[in-house]
Amino acid sequence: MAHDDRRLRVLRAIVQDYVSTNDPVGSKALAARYDLGVSPATIRNDMAVLEEEGYITQPHTSAGRVPTDKGYRFFVDRLSAIKPLSAAERKAIEKFLDGAVDLHDVLGRSVRLLAQLTRQVAVVQYPTLSRSAVRHLELVPLSTSRLLLVLITDTGRVEQRVVEVPVDTEADTVAELRTTLNAAFTGAKLGEASDKVADLVESAAPHLRPLVAAVSATLLETLVEPSEDRLVIGGTANLAQGSALDFPGTFRPLLEALEEQVVVLRLMAEVGPSTVTVSIGEENEHEALTAASFVSVGYGSGDQALGGLGVVGPTRMDYAGNIAAVRAVARYVGHLLAES
Amino acid sequence: MAHDDRRLRVLRAIVQDYVSTNDPVGSKALAARYDLGVSPATIRNDMAVLEEEGYITQPHTSAGRVPTDKGYRFFVDRLSAIKPLSAAERKAIEKFLDGAVDLHDVLGRSVRLLAQLTRQVAVVQYPTLSRSAVRHLELVPLSTSRLLLVLITDTGRVEQRVVEVPVDTEADTVAELRTTLNAAFTGAKLGEASDKVADLVESAAPHLRPLVAAVSATLLETLVEPSEDRLVIGGTANLAQGSALDFPGTFRPLLEALEEQVVVLRLMAEVGPSTVTVSIGEENEHEALTAASFVSVGYGSGDQALGGLGVVGPTRMDYAGNIAAVRAVARYVGHLLAES
DNA sequence: TGCTGGCACTCGGTCCGCGCGAGTGCCAGG
DNA sequence: CCTGGCACTCGCGCGGACCGAGTGCCAGCA
Numbered sequence A, B: 001m002a003h004d005d006r007r008l009r010v011l012r013a014i015v016q017d018y019v020s021t022n023d024p025v026g027s028k029a030l031a032a033r034y035d036l037g038v039s040p041a042t043i044r045n046d047m048a049v050l051e052e053e054g055y056i057t058q059p060h061t062s063a064g065r066v067p068t069d070k071g072y073r074f075f076v077d078r079l080s081a082i083k084p085l086s087a088a089e090r091k092a093i094e095k096f097l098d099g100a101v102d103l104h105d106v107l108g109r110s111v112r113l114l115a116q117l118t119r120q121v122a123v124v125q126y127p128t129l130s131r132s133a134v135r136h137l138e139l140v141p142l143s144t145s146r147l148l149l150v151l152i153t154d155t156g157r158v159e160q161r162v163v164e165v166p167v168d169t170e171a172d173t174v175a176e177l178r179t180t181l182n183a184a185f186t187g188a189k190l191g192e193a194s195d196k197v198a199d200l201v202e203s204a205a206p207h208l209r210p211l212v213a214a215v216s217a218t219l220l221e222t223l224v225e226p227s228e229d230r231l232v233i234g235g236t237a238n239l240a241q242g243s244a245l246d247f248p249g250t251f252r253p254l255l256e257a258l259e260e261q262v263v264v265l266r267l268m269a270e271v272g273p274s275t276v277t278v279s280i281g282e283e284n285e286h287e288a289l290t291a292a293s294f295v296s297v298g299y300g301s302g303d304q305a306l307g308g309l310g311v312v313g314p315t316r317m318d319y320a321g322n323i324a325a326v327r328a329v330a331r332y333v334g335h336l337l338a339e340s
Numbered sequence C: 001t002g003c004t005g006g007c008a009c010t011c012g013g014t015c016c017g018c019g020c021g022a023g024t025g026c027c028a029g030g
Numbered sequence D: 001c002c003t004g005g006c007a008c009t010c011g012c013g014c015g016g017a018c019c020g021a022g023t024g025c026c027a028g029c030a
Helices: A002-021 A027-033 A040-052 A069-077 A087-097 A103-118 A171-185 A190-203 A206-221 A236-240 A251-260 A262-268 A319-339 B002-021 B027-033 B040-052 B069-077 B087-097 B103-118 B171-185 B190-203 B206-221 B236-240 B251-260 B262-268 B319-339
Strands: A121-125 A134-143 A146-153 A158-164 A231-234 A277-280 A292-299 A307-314 B121-125 B134-143 B146-153 B158-164 B231-234 B277-280 B292-299 B307-314
Touching: A002 A027, A002 A040, A002 A069, A027 A040, A069 A277, A069 A319, A087 A103, A087 A319, A103 A121, A103 A231, A103 A307, A103 A319, A121 A236, A121 A262, A134 A171, A134 B134, A134 B146, A146 A206, A146 B134, A146 B146, A158 A206, A158 B158, A171 A190, A171 A206, A190 A206, A231 A262, A236 A251, A236 B251, A251 A262, A251 B236, A262 A292, A262 A307, A292 A319, A307 A319, B002 B027, B002 B040, B002 B069, B027 B040, B069 B277, B069 B319, B087 B103, B087 B319, B103 B121, B103 B231, B103 B307, B103 B319, B121 B236, B121 B262, B134 B171, B146 B206, B158 B206, B171 B190, B171 B206, B190 B206, B231 B262, B236 B251, B251 B262, B262 B292, B262 B307, B292 B319, B307 B319
Parallel strands: none
Antiparallel strands: A121 A231, A121 A307, A134 A146, A146 A158, A277 A292, A292 A307, B121 B231, B121 B307, B134 B146, B146 B158, B277 B292, B292 B307
């Protein structure tokens, strides 16, 4: 129907206007700024309907309208045209990420880049251990009864743990152990490592068995939450922009939630690669995020995401732009990790 | 002189009162809350002198007085009695830090702990590479012309770099190379590594020389700023407390400066072990920090600090408490790193 | 000489009342 | 079904008045 179509355009205009001006938008301003082809009075009627249906609301009687979470949701779902990045932006991405020297560096640059592109808080997850493969396992003797286990994954993550071994070991034994472990685990997905452990202990030379068991146990421990997932956060300064406006009174809890990491990790758990997920306002379970939106996507080539990244900002954000930025950065990060 | 002594007490009272209430403090309130033994009128006279000398100031005529940076400085310098931590706090420290599983974990817990104890922004520096010693060097072949160099220090830091090697290598060669490098570097301070490189290349077997040179070069590269120093920041949510009050308009720049890291690292560069450094307001060079104070100390046993940690907050902070907390956490971190 | 109580003065914060303007809903007409 | 007109509502900003905290100064007292 023609009406529905126009109402959609009205809603879209309201969202766009509100996002850019941060002022409740009235019928006259809409008619003036957007070429809707109808008079303010007609727009008012449409707005009344939109309000009844819950897409917009007015903060008080004689103010303009503001999109509700439902309004944003509708807007985002109908976002057909993904705003392509400008040439300058593409260039900035390359410039920013090239020359990264290791994983930490890649993710650090990514988070800064994303924060800068979107002017929001950026969040980047380290590649999940359990979906990474072992590149190398190293054992460094600390004393005769303590070994340092160093795990290096194909994504460049390095984890280390001290292993208390049940029997005293000598250099030769450690070398043997190292060979055994690497033979067994190198190239294997960590998520499947637990399956191998039993067999490995079984088939190991008798004098190595307690050692293999101890080291394997420690290895599996690193795969459990929360140490398996790590997060880099950047651009929190961007929150301070219009904090009072966007997050009335909820600024501090929001920062706390971000530092908590767990909250964000939970959001991130659902992301798939290449499909951008947008979570708007009240859709977020955590209370501190009910005034915020979260745009996220998985990165990493292949069917399963190695990790996620995204941005957090006020519901009043430039969804189209942020989605594009998040997607672009994820693609670059995926490439960078694949080629290292 | 009796006067000077009383004036000092007045200044101290002003600082304490202002820190706890965040209201400019007047003569009457002072007389009522602190047992100075004199009347408000006398206190007024003292305050006039203190103001003339630049220790306090009044935001506007007919308001109370507020300490100036100079006033805080004087207060801090005369802080004889370090407030000892409460038993509960000591317990919290132990509980918080025990069970840390690796360096990242130790520092992460420390920063959270410090933020919680002081209710300020906490900052912890990773152990400086150049002052750490090599525990182990590992080489993992990525392809015949690329090696992954993994450096493990005695403080538990792990750094990795990809080394492009000039000639194709085989597994045997890599093993030889690894042995050579570990023989040369294990146990050596990284700061002194550059001295060794020339000799090492010289004395290496001819076929290893280009490899040793390439790997050593990469090793030395990791020692230059900014990758040599890393920072963990936590408790930024604490800034949001009275951001408007404490940092009028400078909230965002402050967050930016903290994220910048470089600024903080520069401040941290000067810290020595065991001596707490306090940098107040305008004493900080960086503009965004002119309304903030920085309390820091080095951690690590021995004469030279392995790294620094501290807190950043408004000049209006509990210096005695924060100094005590920073010192206590530094001691614990030092112990933890020493025993691993 | 130094402390004290009293007093006049200053000045920022708060409250109140008012007018303005943006925005709305409704209605009659095209 | 759209449009222009109109009466109505309210939040915001502005200006004035009041209030109270705090000060500086001064004369008196130990």
